[in-house]
Structure formats: C-alpha cells, structure tokens
Amino acid sequence: MRQWRFEVFNRPSLPDVAGNGVLADIRELGITTVEVVQSARVFLIEADFDETFAERVARELLADPVCEQYHIGRSGPPAGLAKATLIEVHLKSGVTDPVAESVMAAIKDMGATPAGVRTARKYILLGEIKPSQVETIARKILANDVIEDVVLGDQAEPPSPHLKPYELNLVHWPIRDLDDAGLEALSKGRDLFLNLVEMKTIQEYFRTLGREPTDIELESIAQTWSEHCVHKTLKSQVDMDHEGQQIHFDNLLKETVFKATKQLDKPWCISVFADNAGVVEFDEESAVCFKVETHNHPSALDPYGGAATGIGGVIRDPMGTGMGARPIANTDIFCFGRPDKRLDEVPKGVLHPRRIMRGVVSGVRDYGNRMGIPTVNGAIYFDDRYMANPLVYCGNIGVMDKSKAFKHQQSGNLIVVVGGRTGRDGIHGATFSSGQMTHEHETIFSHAVQIGNAITEKKTLDVLLQANEAGLYEAITDCGAGGLSSAVGEMGEKLGAEVDLDKVPLKYTGLSYTEIWISEAQERMVIAVKPENLEAVQKIFASENVEATVIGRFTDDKKLRLRYNGRQVGELDMEFLHDGVPKYRRRASWKNPKLSEPTLPKKDNYTDDLLGLLSSYNIASKEWVIRQYDHEVQGGSVVKPLVGVANDGPSDAAVVQPKYTSQKGLAISCGMNPLYGDIDPYWMALAGIDEAVRNLICVGGRVDRIALLDNFCWARCTDPEVLGSLVRAAQACYDGAIAYQAPFISGKDSLNNEFVCEDGSLIRIPPTLLVSAMSIVDDIDKCVTMDLKRAGNLLFVVGRTCNELGGSHYYKENGHTGANVPKLDLKLAPQIAARIASAIADGLVAGCHDCSEGGLAVALAEMAFAGGLGIEANLRRLPRSKDCSRTDAQLFSESNSRYIVEVTPENFDAFAKRMLNLPFGQIGTVTGTPRLLVKDDDGRKVIDAEIGVLKEAWQRTFAW
Amino acid sequence: MEQVRAIILRAAGINTDLETQYTLELAGAKADRVHINRLIEDKGLLDQYHIAIFPGGFSYGDDVAAGKIMANQVVHHLAEPVQKFIDDGKLVLGICNGFQVLVKAGILPGGTNFRQEDVTITNNDSGKYEDRWVYLQPQTDRCVFIEPGKRIYVPIAHGEGKLVAKSPEALERLKSEGHVAFKYVDANGQEGPFPINPNGSTESIAGLTDKTGRVLGLMPHPERYIRRTQHPHWSRLGKDLRPDGIEMFRRAVKYVRENLLASCSA
Structure with a gap:
C-alpha cells in the first residue's frame, strides 16, 4: 500500500488567512524578522489507488479549485528563497483527527477505500530566524505539546500510528501488606489521588475479601471517590471557627445550599441535585434542565481542546438527564490572567493568558457552534491569580417532556454505549482535576486532555432524540469524568452490572482493559436497553452512522463485574464503591481580614475615571467574543447578548423561546464578583446571587420562578482558611436562596485550583463562586x-x-x-x-x-x-x-x-x-x-x- | 387543495433543520426533515417534494472546507435526482452551509453539469466566525424566492462566507448572466467595507441564483427572522414590525401552488 502525501496551498493571489494569523502572533511574540508565513494543509493517505485517482482526490476533494492549489508529494521550500524555515505540526498518535475521518468517508464516496488518513499543518516561514526562535514559535504558537508533535525541515514522515495489539495481562496492585508509606507511595505512583485514610479503607476492604486488588479495581475506586465525582469536601463534616465562634456541619452541602432547596420545596422543582442536571417545570407539558460545569485544568494545558470538551461535556449532561433533553442554550463564563502580561511575567509551565483566552474562546466557539446550540449568556473576569489556573465554566440548558424526567433502568437491561469510540485520551481526567497543578503538569498529565469531535456528538444527539421519542431505552447517562467506570457504576449502583470490556469499540488497538474502563474519550453516552428493543436500537443508530454497541448488562446482585475476553479482571461491591468513601471531618476557619478604606483625593470631575472603567478588562465590551458564537441558531433568541440601536449594547440577560408555538420564554443570567471575595466571600456570594437575579428581572423574568445554580471554584480546601472562605460562601447561598425564594437546583465544585511554581511559590485563585440563574418569562412580547x-x-x-x-x-x-x-x-x-x-x-x-x-x-x-x-x-x-x-x-x-x-x-x-x-x-x-x-x-x-x-x-x- | 411539500436535507452536523421546518410550515408547506442517507437509499424519494432545502449547519464538521464533504456526497450519489428535481421546475434553496454545499457541488451558479470551477466560498477576511445582522439588496428579478428591489434585514452566522470568483471573466459572467441574487449593503442600500460586507465577499455578493431563478443559495439566514422578537432590537420598534425572512418562504410556497400544483392537476 502506498503512502500518498498531498499538500494544499492557497493561491498566491489570495490572502492566506491562517498564515497571516500566525504571522500576527509571531509579531506579538516580539519576533520581527519573519516576513511572510505560508500555510498549507497536509493529508497523508495510505491507499492503493493510482496516480490518476490521486489527482482526482486532490482536485475534487482536498483542494478548492478557486482558492487553492495542490502538490502531490512533498513540496520543497519556495525556489530562490534560502531563508525559508519549514515546520510541520502533526497530531500525536492516538489523538482524534475528525478531518481525517471525514476525508476517509469522502474518498469512499468517490469509490476507493484508503487504509488510513492523517492530516497535518505545514508552515513556511520566510525571513531570518534563529533556531531558538523557531523553537519558541513552534511551541508558543503553532503546536500544543500535549496533543501535537512538531516536525522541522525536510525530515522524514512522522512515525506510523499503527499500534501493537493488546494482549491480556492481568495486573494486581498488592495492597494488603503495605504500611502507611507504602499506601501513599502506591496512590502517588499510580496517580490515584487517594489520601491515606482512603487507601486504608480500601486496604481493609481487600483484607476482608482476602485477596489483592487488580489495577482496574483500584482505578475504579479512585475514579468514583475522586473529588471531581463525589464532592467529598462539600459533603464532609466541617468544624468552623468563625472569629472564635464554633459552628459544626455534619454535611456542609446538605446544611447550606441544599437545605435551602429542601426548605423552599417548590412544586415546580422536578428533579434537583439528583440527576446530571437540575430539572424544573417550564409549562404544562415541558420541563427545562440546567447544568454548569467547569473544565479548568484541561483548559490550562490545552485551552482549545480543554474548552471545547468543556462545552461538549456539559451538553451531554442535559442529554443524559432524565430520559434525555434537547439542548437549547449554552452559557460560558471565563476567568483569565490579564491579556497584556509580558512573557517573562508568566510562570514556567503556564501558557500566556492571551493564548489561553484565544484558545478557550475558539474551543467553545467551534464546539458550541457545530452542535447548533446558541451560546447566549456569559461573562469574562480578569485577575492575575487566574493566570496559571484559568477558570472555564460551561453551561447548558435543555428542554424535555415533563413525563420523561426520570430513568427506569432494570436488571436484565443491556448496557449499550453509543456515539464516539474509546481511545487513550482523557485517562485520569477525573483524578487529575482533583489535584493541584504544578509546572510539570503539562508533561505528566498530557494524557488527561480529551479531544473532542462535535459532529460525533451532534449526530449522536440527533439519533438519541429519535430513540427517546420511540421509547427504545430505559435510562441514559453521559460518559463524563471517570468514563465508562463512572457512567456504568452510577447507572448500576442499585442493581449491579457486568461489562465485557473487549466489546467496547476502540479508536485504535493497544488499549488495556483498564484504559478502556477509565478513558474519558468524548462523545459517548450509555443507555440501558431491554433486550427486545435491541434490534430497533441498532437499526436507528446505524441509519445515521452512529455506533451503538452492547457491552454488558445490568444484574441484580449489586456487584460490579468486569471481564476481558471472558476472563474476570475485577469485581467490586457497588455498595463499597459508592458508599465506602470515608467521611471526612475538616477544619475551617474564618477571620475577618484587617482591611481599611483608602482615601482617594476628591475631584471636581470624574469623566476620566468613568472612561478608564469602561476600558477596563472586566467592564469593556466582549463583542469580540460574543460575535464568534452563534447566539441565534435554533431560531429561539428573544433578548440577545448584544442589544440596542446598533446591536452592540451589553444585555443583562438572555431570553430564549424554547418552543416555537408558545409565547413563554426562558431568561438566563449569571452573577459573579471575585473581587468581593478578597474582603468577605459571604458578601461575594450574596452579591453574585443578587446580580444573577437582577439580570433576570431586568429583561422580564418572573420573580417567583427563579432557579439558581452554584459553581464553587476554590483553592485547596485542606487549608482551613481556604475552606473557611468556602463555608462563608456556602452560608450565603442558603441565606440568598431563602431570601429570594429561589432554590438551587444543581451545582458543582472544582477545588484545588492552585499552582506550584518552579520556585515552590504558590498561586491560588481567589474564591470564585459563579451563580447561574434562570426564570420563566410569561410573554416574550413584554421583555x-x-x-x-x-x-x-x-x-x-x-x-x-x-x-x-x-x-x-x-x-x-x-x-x-x-x-x-x-x-x-x-x-x-x-x-x-x-x-x-x-x-x-x-x-x-x-x-x-x-x-x-x-x-x-x-x-x-x-x-x-x-x-x-x-x-x-x-x-x-x-x-x-x-x-x-x-x-x-x-x-x-x-x-x-x-x-x-x-x-x-x-x-x-x-x-x-x-x-x-x-x-x-x-x-x-x-x-x-x-x-x-x-x-x-x-x-x-x-x-x-x-x-x-x-x-x-x-x-x-x-x-x- | 394539494399540499406544497418541502424536504429539508439532514446530515451529520446540519443543525438548523428544526427551525427551517417550522418556518416552512408557517409559510404554508408540509415540511419533512430527511437524512441524506435515506435519499441515497431511495433516490426516488425526492420526487414527492416541490421544494428542497439544503439547510445551515456544519455538515460533516466542515472538514476540509465548508460544505465540501456533503457536496462530495451529492455529486457522487445524488447528482441525477437533484438535476431532475431542478429540471422538473422545482425549487432549491441553500442557506449558509447549504449554500456552500450547492456551490461546492456545482449546483450554483450551475449550468455546467455539476463541475465547480468558477466560484467558491472561503474563509471570512476577518479570519473568524461572525454572527451579526446585515442588509441584503436584491440584484435580480428572476429569482422566485426574492421580491425584486425589496431590501431585507437578516442575520449571518458563519466563518466561511466569502464568495470568490476564479477570474475577472468568471465574475463578469456571474454578473452578466444574472446569477448575483443579493448583495450586502447598509441600511440605505450602499455597499461598503466590513461590517457592511461581513466577510469580504467579492463585490459584496451574498447569494447566487441559477439560470432558472428557481435555485437560490445565500449565506444569511432568512429562517432566523420569521418572528418580530427575533429582530436584534425589536424592543425599540413598533408592534407592526414585519419579519423579512418569512417572505422568502411564502413566495416559494406561493410559486409552487401557482405553477407546480396547478400544472400537476392540469
């Protein structure tokens, strides 16, 4: 089989948009000697077609006949230009390449069947450049080490991506005889992020069973018990010292945020803090659900991919709520370092804030727009403490029939995974995001970054909605953090489940059974299907080229049983997996900081101050971001993010019309002000709630139908003072919700948002609570x-x-x-x-x-x-x-x-x-x-x- | 009376099919959303319909180039039925990604058996995706979807909307043969730079029609302005605000009623 190489260039008479963009970025880095950047798209196609067919592929498929020209084979540097530097950027092997998948399908449409397709980008830099500058340009602008490899000059093709097939090798991680140091070493060495108490609990469990655990068993427990999945800090017992006054919580979350919801007991709350998103009534027939997630650590390493999979992931929450909702709106709120930082002010191991911001915005744009979901509300905050830990909050709202707000999985149902295939991407995402970041993270945790493909998710959604309407499945959930381990574990919690891991469709060979189980590869959902519906399920998914594969079944013995090629590789009690996590007792303390008011000189005129504020990063127009998002797709926009006579004023909240035939609308807003948290997180949280409510009210939202969501992003809560500031905010959530009679319906926390610099110094994010809110608008004409x-x-x-x-x-x-x-x-x-x-x-x-x-x-x-x-x-x-x-x-x-x-x-x-x-x-x-x-x-x-x-x-x- | 029937072609990544369906039904047609796989399986399916819509979205992720993969599918699997559909006097509308598909499949500007040679649609000059409202000035009297001379206000939402002709001659042909359907203009009908022309399109061209006037493709989204409250500053304007977008669909339905249904029964 022959390896064909195609290079596609812009015609010289037309602007090279990609090349010019790179050139602008190079200039921004302070490198002024590069005069021109030419860009090319490269396709490496393994196929046995002949020259004539290759010409056709190039002419009819790969190159635009008007704007582009192609070269089959490797083109040299432009003739007569000695000072040309060639750089190629290839995806690391195993990284999802959506374009390659599409090209493969298109060549099949043309009548040939390639064995493989890979894509790359090629850049030709003209001008005098030092090798060190090439390195900087490649690293800072062209490629992301986490997912891409750089090939310089006329070197050979990158290594073939063919991987060795996997042969079963059952691995045990002995634990029964380890001492404390040994337990901690095991946790650290395997990136389990389990602490000593947890390791001891696990040790005890296996001592009782009288055997050693396999790797997959310990990994399953680590995923399920991770901060990301179980929220052990917010659910822990807390002894709070508030300026000398002692307060005890048996369960912080249940006695603050959740308590308000319970106490308010609104009849329009259908399912709160129970499912993947909080569900409330919309009208007689319909319900809406709302979830906001964070994707902070991945976005720090790979801003584009991290943010894209952040929005992709949160969309799957409403898709996996009840029997599945249809997503109708996205929200996004970001916190970055100031974009005007000098390069030497950015700590090692951290990307420049401007690159993070551009990457994050592009990631949300490309995934959200491709999904056909309008991004209608958001905010951006800048503070240098977010430089190493950018915060990326992504929200999604879905609409569903009220009658489909609950799941009904039963013993005997088949476990069917639908959507994308499983790869080695996103391994340890859940545990990784539950830890602190350091300057070495980008190398150690590169595998934790997930790679998204919006179109796979979109076509999965298209079929799921049809399958739901046809009543073909009994329950659904998304594969998020923890992958299949969490999805199957959660669905089977009260039943039991057995899974044949070798049945899971893979992107490529070579994955071990454990990698298959904990991979966080994107765009996968799990449904529970009655055996009699399987044929119909397989037919409907196949009809739109979406894979649906039976990987096991739900049982009734409350055990999780994992097999590979028929051999058992793990067995755990569901009860231990879900309820075995030790209850924590943590100390928290709060002292009012000693602050004073400055004395600023009085002035006769404050016009200049106003102009300065208007230009400040937090207040300035975010139109540059907003217009990159499709905020009108689905045709439901009523109050857009930009309003006014020139369509450029800052709207307080968005209003969408979820159903074309109803005048009812949904107002969506947020509130956040981390600056107040430096004084008192209690008032910060109340200000956030008040701001979110004000925004809803301003556009015409009902005051008696407000639903709130909390997203706590904090530094490490093992420090009592950090936890104390979180307790203050949680107390405010209770007070604010009760005051406004507005229940919290869903929430999430992301702790450990701090960064250890190379010199050992610590950068902590300020306490940051995002409050998202929605309410009903009775008549959109009155907005x-x-x-x-x-x-x-x-x-x-x-x-x-x-x-x-x-x-x-x-x-x-x-x-x-x-x-x-x-x-x-x-x-x-x-x-x-x-x-x-x-x-x-x-x-x-x-x-x-x-x-x-x-x-x-x-x-x-x-x-x-x-x-x-x-x-x-x-x-x-x-x-x-x-x-x-x-x-x-x-x-x-x-x-x-x-x-x-x-x-x-x-x-x-x-x-x-x-x-x-x-x-x-x-x-x-x-x-x-x-x-x-x-x-x-x-x-x-x-x-x-x-x-x-x-x-x-x-x-x-x-x-x- | 026999019903006007419209087909909205779905594919992986197409994402405006629901609102387009609603729009057509509001305009008086019976509209079905059909996956392109069904059409490939049963090529006769198209015969049941009078209006075919290639809707907006990101078909196959816009991989390689916007609309390219779906255009490739149309060329290799659906060329004949689509040509027959047009030859039968029926209507085709491509919106945004659909327009990109029609151009890349050579259906627009059309006339030379599905070979795309003269015209393409490529990256916006700004290098990024943009969602904003624009004014469109009709440039033709022959397109059944367009009320001649009536300037309309509708949104665009795309990253690859810049129309480029291969040569000055090709551009001249587009104009002289009446293929230019719409141009981007300002509120007073004048052409201008960004943001009046939001993507840097050659001569501000926003849409093309074929020689019959029954095939139209345009980058903007008329289906996103069918209700008063979709106008970006409707809250400043009176209750009698008339949405421009729906008219295009009403005219299409009316055309079918007057020309195709009547002739069928005759």
Whole structure:
C-alpha cells in the first residue's frame, strides 16, 4: 500500500488567512524578522489507488479549485528563497483527527477505500530566524505539546500510528501488606489521588475479601471517590471557627445550599441535585434542565481542546438527564490572567493568558457552534491569580417532556454505549482535576486532555432524540469524568452490572482493559436497553452512522463485574464503591481580614475615571467574543447578548423561546464578583446571587420562578482558611436562596485550583463562586432591554446606593481593595425585585439595566450609548445612605439591588405608585443630545462626555 | 387543495433543520426533515417534494472546507435526482452551509453539469466566525424566492462566507448572466467595507441564483427572522414590525401552488 502525501496551498493571489494569523502572533511574540508565513494543509493517505485517482482526490476533494492549489508529494521550500524555515505540526498518535475521518468517508464516496488518513499543518516561514526562535514559535504558537508533535525541515514522515495489539495481562496492585508509606507511595505512583485514610479503607476492604486488588479495581475506586465525582469536601463534616465562634456541619452541602432547596420545596422543582442536571417545570407539558460545569485544568494545558470538551461535556449532561433533553442554550463564563502580561511575567509551565483566552474562546466557539446550540449568556473576569489556573465554566440548558424526567433502568437491561469510540485520551481526567497543578503538569498529565469531535456528538444527539421519542431505552447517562467506570457504576449502583470490556469499540488497538474502563474519550453516552428493543436500537443508530454497541448488562446482585475476553479482571461491591468513601471531618476557619478604606483625593470631575472603567478588562465590551458564537441558531433568541440601536449594547440577560408555538420564554443570567471575595466571600456570594437575579428581572423574568445554580471554584480546601472562605460562601447561598425564594437546583465544585511554581511559590485563585440563574418569562412580547428608548423619557434609580466601594472596580483601577464590601439587605432586595418585575409585566417600563461592575456611572453610560441617546442626571435625587456623601461613592459604588429604569412620561404616575415605600428617585431624563451629563448635589458637572467617546472607550479594549 | 411539500436535507452536523421546518410550515408547506442517507437509499424519494432545502449547519464538521464533504456526497450519489428535481421546475434553496454545499457541488451558479470551477466560498477576511445582522439588496428579478428591489434585514452566522470568483471573466459572467441574487449593503442600500460586507465577499455578493431563478443559495439566514422578537432590537420598534425572512418562504410556497400544483392537476 502506498503512502500518498498531498499538500494544499492557497493561491498566491489570495490572502492566506491562517498564515497571516500566525504571522500576527509571531509579531506579538516580539519576533520581527519573519516576513511572510505560508500555510498549507497536509493529508497523508495510505491507499492503493493510482496516480490518476490521486489527482482526482486532490482536485475534487482536498483542494478548492478557486482558492487553492495542490502538490502531490512533498513540496520543497519556495525556489530562490534560502531563508525559508519549514515546520510541520502533526497530531500525536492516538489523538482524534475528525478531518481525517471525514476525508476517509469522502474518498469512499468517490469509490476507493484508503487504509488510513492523517492530516497535518505545514508552515513556511520566510525571513531570518534563529533556531531558538523557531523553537519558541513552534511551541508558543503553532503546536500544543500535549496533543501535537512538531516536525522541522525536510525530515522524514512522522512515525506510523499503527499500534501493537493488546494482549491480556492481568495486573494486581498488592495492597494488603503495605504500611502507611507504602499506601501513599502506591496512590502517588499510580496517580490515584487517594489520601491515606482512603487507601486504608480500601486496604481493609481487600483484607476482608482476602485477596489483592487488580489495577482496574483500584482505578475504579479512585475514579468514583475522586473529588471531581463525589464532592467529598462539600459533603464532609466541617468544624468552623468563625472569629472564635464554633459552628459544626455534619454535611456542609446538605446544611447550606441544599437545605435551602429542601426548605423552599417548590412544586415546580422536578428533579434537583439528583440527576446530571437540575430539572424544573417550564409549562404544562415541558420541563427545562440546567447544568454548569467547569473544565479548568484541561483548559490550562490545552485551552482549545480543554474548552471545547468543556462545552461538549456539559451538553451531554442535559442529554443524559432524565430520559434525555434537547439542548437549547449554552452559557460560558471565563476567568483569565490579564491579556497584556509580558512573557517573562508568566510562570514556567503556564501558557500566556492571551493564548489561553484565544484558545478557550475558539474551543467553545467551534464546539458550541457545530452542535447548533446558541451560546447566549456569559461573562469574562480578569485577575492575575487566574493566570496559571484559568477558570472555564460551561453551561447548558435543555428542554424535555415533563413525563420523561426520570430513568427506569432494570436488571436484565443491556448496557449499550453509543456515539464516539474509546481511545487513550482523557485517562485520569477525573483524578487529575482533583489535584493541584504544578509546572510539570503539562508533561505528566498530557494524557488527561480529551479531544473532542462535535459532529460525533451532534449526530449522536440527533439519533438519541429519535430513540427517546420511540421509547427504545430505559435510562441514559453521559460518559463524563471517570468514563465508562463512572457512567456504568452510577447507572448500576442499585442493581449491579457486568461489562465485557473487549466489546467496547476502540479508536485504535493497544488499549488495556483498564484504559478502556477509565478513558474519558468524548462523545459517548450509555443507555440501558431491554433486550427486545435491541434490534430497533441498532437499526436507528446505524441509519445515521452512529455506533451503538452492547457491552454488558445490568444484574441484580449489586456487584460490579468486569471481564476481558471472558476472563474476570475485577469485581467490586457497588455498595463499597459508592458508599465506602470515608467521611471526612475538616477544619475551617474564618477571620475577618484587617482591611481599611483608602482615601482617594476628591475631584471636581470624574469623566476620566468613568472612561478608564469602561476600558477596563472586566467592564469593556466582549463583542469580540460574543460575535464568534452563534447566539441565534435554533431560531429561539428573544433578548440577545448584544442589544440596542446598533446591536452592540451589553444585555443583562438572555431570553430564549424554547418552543416555537408558545409565547413563554426562558431568561438566563449569571452573577459573579471575585473581587468581593478578597474582603468577605459571604458578601461575594450574596452579591453574585443578587446580580444573577437582577439580570433576570431586568429583561422580564418572573420573580417567583427563579432557579439558581452554584459553581464553587476554590483553592485547596485542606487549608482551613481556604475552606473557611468556602463555608462563608456556602452560608450565603442558603441565606440568598431563602431570601429570594429561589432554590438551587444543581451545582458543582472544582477545588484545588492552585499552582506550584518552579520556585515552590504558590498561586491560588481567589474564591470564585459563579451563580447561574434562570426564570420563566410569561410573554416574550413584554421583555425589556437595557438600551434607552426615547428622548423625553424619565430615568429612575430603584434601590439604595451606599458607601460601598470595597472590592469595586473603581478601587481596583486605583490600586486598592478597600473594606466596605457591598452588602445585601435580605429583606429589601426581594421586595425591589418583585416590584420591578411587576412593573415590567404591566408594561410600565421602557428600559431597565442593573447597576453592577463600575456602579451607577457605568450603567448610565451603557444605557446611553446602547440607545444612542443622552442623559441628564442629578445625583441629588439618588436614593442613598447617609454615609454615601462622596461623589465618587455615589457614581462608582457597587451596592446591590439597584435598577435603573426608563419610564415614559405617560407611565410616570403608575410607575411611581408601584415603587411606593421603596428607596427610589427620579435622577434624570433621557435627552436627544448624545451626551452623558451628571451633576452633583451642588449642580456641578461631575461627568460630561459624548456618548460616542464613552462607547469608543468601552469597545476599544477588545477590538482584536 | 394539494399540499406544497418541502424536504429539508439532514446530515451529520446540519443543525438548523428544526427551525427551517417550522418556518416552512408557517409559510404554508408540509415540511419533512430527511437524512441524506435515506435519499441515497431511495433516490426516488425526492420526487414527492416541490421544494428542497439544503439547510445551515456544519455538515460533516466542515472538514476540509465548508460544505465540501456533503457536496462530495451529492455529486457522487445524488447528482441525477437533484438535476431532475431542478429540471422538473422545482425549487432549491441553500442557506449558509447549504449554500456552500450547492456551490461546492456545482449546483450554483450551475449550468455546467455539476463541475465547480468558477466560484467558491472561503474563509471570512476577518479570519473568524461572525454572527451579526446585515442588509441584503436584491440584484435580480428572476429569482422566485426574492421580491425584486425589496431590501431585507437578516442575520449571518458563519466563518466561511466569502464568495470568490476564479477570474475577472468568471465574475463578469456571474454578473452578466444574472446569477448575483443579493448583495450586502447598509441600511440605505450602499455597499461598503466590513461590517457592511461581513466577510469580504467579492463585490459584496451574498447569494447566487441559477439560470432558472428557481435555485437560490445565500449565506444569511432568512429562517432566523420569521418572528418580530427575533429582530436584534425589536424592543425599540413598533408592534407592526414585519419579519423579512418569512417572505422568502411564502413566495416559494406561493410559486409552487401557482405553477407546480396547478400544472400537476392540469
């Protein structure tokens, strides 16, 4: 069989978009001697077709006849150009190559059958470059070591990807006779991430059984007991020392977040904290479910792949909730280091924040867009403590029939794996993400990175929805962290299961039984099928080229039995696997940090401060990101992420219409402010809840149908102070949920987000709680957006502005943290939200925007430039606390529960009556002059700027 | 009255089939979503329909190039039935990825037995995917989907939407033979640079039609503007806002009723 090599180049007359992009990145690295970068796509095809057919493949399939030209074989450097450097980037063997799969299928359509297809990228750099610079360019721009190999110059082809077949070799990891040191060494040596107490529990179990464990048994336990899967920290007993006062929790989660849900006991909550996503009622027939996950560690190593599989993974949660939902919306929230860091400020083993950001955004874009799910809501925060531990939160919402919210697997059901094949990717992902990161992680844990292929997931989804409708399966779950081990383990928890691992379809040969069992290869789902439905299942999946393979069955003896080629390789009691994890007792402590308020000089005019805030990374327009996401696919968008007269104002929340034939909508929002956590995570968490609620209310969401989700991202909680800060936030979740009568329906935590640098120093992320929220909109025609609508309208502020600049962006821009963190009035906040919601429902509101990052001044500016209209405002009418006397506090304080409301003169009376007894005031009017003018108590102009200037400041930061 | 029937062709990665189906039904057709495998198995299936839609999405991941793999399937398995469909006087609409498929399969601009030589669609000049709203100005009077002269406002969402002709002569042919269906313009009908022309398309071309005017392909998504609340700033506009996108489908259904159903029964 012949190895054909095809190289496809752009025609010289057309711009080489990929090459130019690389050139720009090289310049950004400070290398100025490269003049031109040419890029080519390379296809290596193993096939026995002849030259004529090869020509056809090149001409009809691989190269575009208008834009591209091809070369069969290896092209040399361009003639006459001595200073050309050739670099090729190949995928490491075993890494999923979706393009290769498509090319294989397409060549079959043309009538030939290749034995293998691989793809690569080739770059020709023209200009004077030192070898060390080539190395830098290859490593920092062209290739990711974790998944790709670089081949320099005219070297030979990369090694053949053919792998040796696997021959069964049953491995035991003796444990019964180990001492403490031996147990710890075993855990560490095998990357089990189990601590000594856990290892001892396992040792005891096998001593009772009177035998040694096999590798697959210990791996199964490690996966199931990982922080990622079992949340042992949040469920542990905690002894909290709060400034000397002792508080005990038997189960932290159950006594905070979950307790609120139980206490509220809302009839519209269908399935909460039970399934892969939280399920609530949408209307009489339908339910919606929502899940938010993090994919932090993988995104740190491989930003593109990590983020892509982050969104791909969370989509499978609603797909695997109940009997399976149809995904209708994605959310994404990211935390990065500042993109303007110098290269030498980035610790070893860490990618530059800008590269991480670009990679993460592209990953979410390419996977989310390909899935045909609109990405409708998100946020991005920047803080250098996220540099080594970027946070990538991905959320997905699905819709399903209410009658299909629960699973019904039974003994005798077949275990069927559907979708993608299993490979060596993502081994140890669950345990890896449960540990701390170090500068060596990128080499040690390269195998933990999963590689996604959105189209495999999309076609799997297409068939699953049909199979669900036809009632062909009894239960479904996704293969996420822990792979088949977790999926089968969970589904069979109350029954028992036996699996023949040799039946699992593989991407390539050579995987051991343990690798098959714990691989986190993407795009796989597990369904439970009655034997009589198997034929129909296989037919329906085959009809759209999706694999569905029986790998075992559910039993009734509550044992997990694993076999390979008929030989038993593992047997565990389900009870030990799921309930055997030792209960922890952890110490937590909280001391109020000793902080003080800075004294900033008073100024006559704060226009420059406002412009600075508008340009600051956290506040600046994220249009560059938003437009790369398809936020309109499925045709359900009602309030888009960008609104206003020029479609570029920052919407508070998204509204989607899940069913074409119903006027009902779903409002989706989030709230987060890590800066407050530096002062007190309790108030940080309440501010996050309040912000998420405000955002829903602003667009017309119902106040009595709010469902919340929590995502805790923290540093290592074995440190009592770190855990103490988490306890504070968890306590706030309870208080906030009760105050707003808004239950948490799902949650997830990602702990251990810290990085050990080469010199031993530690970078911890700040405590970061993301609150996601959704609510029902009764009539989408009544939704409201934040842009000003008409000159002559009146502007009200509802909610009190306090002297609360602590943790504000105004202080941050001035280099301070401060002490007066925004607090939440638990009684007043829900009252304000309810009245605003009722005013919107009754059509009294023309526009509504919440005050958040940057305070009143930023919110006014955003409303003005989004609407293309001006504002004249006077701070004298601003409802405020007595101690909020300084102008800068009035303008920039980030006090909670504040809404700026635009009302027509005709609705003035009705609106004012509706707000009676709340802190509210008419602070100004909308003008036809495109200018934001704010006067202080004495009538002095403290802000005076053209809205075009404000908008330019806001848009310039990410005009990438 | 006999029903107007539309087929929406699905494949791995096609992802706008549901809203396209709803749009067609709103416009008065009975629409089925059919996987391309079914059509390959039973080539006569196409005969039952009057309108064929190649919808948006990322067919086969847009691997190699946008629409390329699906176009390859059409060329090698469905060339005859699709040609017959067109010759029978029926309608074909390609939206976004569907447009890319039609061009890469040589169905558009058409006329030279499915050989794609003159025109292609490639990466946006910006080098990235973009979702934004654009104005389209009709350039033809012969396309049954398009109301002549009526400027419309619809969204685009793509990374590879730049139309390129192989040569100045090829471009000239497109224009002189009336293949240009739509151009990107501003609110006042003037052509301009990004973002008015969102992808750098040659001469702002947003869509093509064939010589019959019964085959149309365009990058923007008319099926995403069939309700008032899909307009990006509907909350600023009056209750009487009329969505532009649905008209294209209504015109197609009307055409079938007046020309195909009538002639069938005659």
